[in-house]
Amino acid sequence: MSKPVVAIVGATGAVGVEFLQLLEGRDFPLAELRLLASKRSAGKTMTFKGTELKIEELTAEAFRGVDIALFSAGGAISREYAPVAVRNGAVVVDNSSAFRMDADVPLVIPEVNPETVKHHKGIIANPNCSTIIAITPLWPIHRVNPIKRLIAATYQAASGAGAAGMAELEDSTRAYLAGQTHEPKIFPHAYAFNLFSHNTRIDPANGYNEEELKMVKETRKIFGDASIRISSTCIRVPVLRAHAIALDVEFERPISPDEVRRILATAPGVRVVDDPEANYFPMPKDASGQGDILAGRIRADISDPSGRSIALFVAGDQLLKGAALNAVQIAELL
Numbered sequence: 347m348s349k350p351v352v353a354i355v356g357a358t359g360a361v362g363v364e365f366l367q368l369l370e371g372r373d374f375p376l377a378e379l380r381l382l383a384s385k386r387s388a389g390k391t392m393t394f395k396g397t398e399l400k401i402e403e404l405t406a407e408a409f410r411g412v413d414i415a416l417f418s419a420g421g422a423i424s425r426e427y428a429p430v431a432v433r434n435g436a437v438v439v440d441n442s443s444a445f446r447m448d449a450d451v452p453l454v455i456p457e458v459n460p461e462t463v464k465h466h467k468g469i470i471a472n473p474n475c476s477t478i479i480a481i482t483p484l485w486p487i488h489r490v491n492p493i494k495r496l497i498a499a500t501y502q503a504a505s506g507a508g509a510a511g512m513a514e515l516e517d518s519t520r521a522y523l524a525g526q527t528h529e530p531k532i533f534p535h536a537y538a539f540n541l542f543s544h545n546t547r548i549d550p551a552n553g554y555n556e557e558e559l560k561m562v563k564e565t566r567k568i569f570g571d572a573s574i575r576i577s578s579t580c581i582r583v584p585v586l587r588a589h590a591i592a593l594d595v596e597f598e599r600p601i602s603p604d605e606v607r608r609i610l611a612t613a614p615g616v617r618v619v620d621d622p623e624a625n626y627f628p629m630p631k632d633a634s635g636q637g638d639i640l641a642g643r644i645r646a647d648i649s650d651p652s653g654r655s656i657a658l659f660v661a662g663d664q665l666l667k668g669a670a671l672n673a674v675q676i677a678e679l680l
Contacts, residue, residue, distance in 0.1 A: 349377040352677070353412045353436070355427065356419030357381035357392060357401060360509040361441060364670035365416050370395050372674065382408050383419075409434040414677050417441055418669065432468035437680055439470050439673045446471040446564060453567050456675040457615045458485045463679045470676055475668030476500050476557065476580065477564040480591045482667070483641045483660055486613040487597070487606060488569060494654075495575040495596040498561060502544060502580060503630060505587035505664045507532050512586055519584070537584055544580035555580060588630035589668060590661040600653035603644045610641050615667065620644050628661035635663060637671050 352369070356362045362383070369379065381392055381401045388403035402408050404423070409415065409431040417424050417431075418441040428438045428445070445451040452462040453471045455478055463470060472478075480498050487493075504515040514532045521528035522538040535542045546556035554562075557580040566572045583590075610618050619628050620642035628640035639662040647655035662668055 349375045350413030350680075351378040351380070351411050352376055353380040353382055353409065353415045353431075355382045355404060355415055355417040355423065355431075358383045358387045358390075359418060360505060360512065360665055361418035361669045363392075364665050365418065365674065366392060366394055368666075368670055368674045372678075374674065374678065377413075378411075380408065380412065406430045406434075409436055412436040414439065414680060416673055416677065418673070428469055437466065437468060437470065439472060439676045441472045441669055441673055443474065443560065444471075445469050446473065446560070447567065453564060454676050454679075455482055455485075455568060455672060456679060457482050457613075459568055459570075460679055463676060472669065472673045472676065473564050473568060474557070474560040475506060475662075475664045476502065476578075476589055476591065477561050477568070478668050478672055479589050479639055479660060479662035479664070480561065480593060481565050481568065482639050482662075483610060483613060483616045483658075484593070484595060485569070486609050486616075487595075487601075490605075490609060491597040491599050491601050492571075493569075493574055493595055494598055496565065496577075497594040498576070498578040499592045500544075500557075500561075500578065500580045501541075501583045501585070501590040501592075502557075503583065503585040503587050503589055503664055504537065506582075506589065507545075515584055515586060533582065537582070539584060541581055541583045544582055546580075554578075585630045586634075587663060587665055588633040588661055589664045590628060590630055590633075590659065592657070592659050594647055594655065594657050596647075596650065596655045598654070601656060602653075603646055603656065606644050606656055606658070610644075615639060616641055618642060618644075628659055630661055633661040633663050635666075637663070637666050639667055 391398040421442040421444040424442040424444040504511040518528040518538040544557040558578040617638040627642035643659035
């Protein structure tokens with residue numbers, strides 16, 4: 347595909363803004379860029395390469411002539427308009443959960459399974475942000491020594507709920523420090539100086555929420571291994587952007603922390619941050635605003651005498667590698 351016409355659906359949202367900056371910063375080859383959003387945003391402008399681009403209302407007609415459509419406007423919009431874009435000849439890279447588990451839709455992390463892109467039938471799904479951040483560092487290890495069991499505990503930033511979630515954290519923090527009350531609107535609980543279980547529906551049959559089950563199902567699909575035993579606990583923490591995740595991983599064979607460090611030292615999209623002497627390990631402040639997933643706190647799990655288990659801690663920018671960057675990388679594969 348030479349110099350495609352690209353559309354950003356949800357251009358004014360937190361991920362949409364990152365799409366715009368990445369397309370410019372990575373010098374993505376474009377014939378034309380269209381910014382699509384709701385009717386209330388239509389007519390406003392956003393800057394791209396020094397030029398003011400007018401935002402268009404999201405309609406079926408807006409996809410005529412579009413080659414690649416980057417969607418980040420929620421599952422309901424994706425379900426309604428992604429098929430429309432495909433019928434108009436576009437390839438959709440969708441950041442919502444709408445199509446991730448469809449058998450005919452590739453679920454892609456370019457550092458893990460780029461070859462699956464060529465099997466698309468018009469729609470390619472971006473995985474959940476926590477899934478991307480957790481398993482991108484695990485994939486190169488899994489290729490050497492297969493993972494048999496994974497236990498994850500997430501520390502998820504406000505950015506996971508977009509610009510409105512980030513604003514709620516800022517507003518609630520200001521109110522708290524001023525001794526004022528703040529009524530949450532985006533989240534079910536007070537956010538400032540608090541943490542709580544991820545605000546997605548809990549399955550009454552197994553007690554896991556939707557975010558936790560996404561990590562389970564998506565990891566198995568991306569790795570192509572339904573036998574991996576996975577459990578996750580997803581928690582919102584009062585961090586503006588960049589998720590962190592504690593991982594405990596059991597492998598097929600014994601493995602040492604040094605071997606894990608050696609593998610991760612050359613892993614694409616991963617940077618080892620592992621300095622026990624300085625007590626310096628992955629942190630959201632370092633992960634924010636850049637594309638690498640930081641990996642550290644790499645140590646043998648002393649609860650497993652077989653030597654097959656490793657504990658580690660990772661952090662990644664939810665808006666970048668966890669969302670917009672991963673999608674733009676998929677577009678680059680196209």
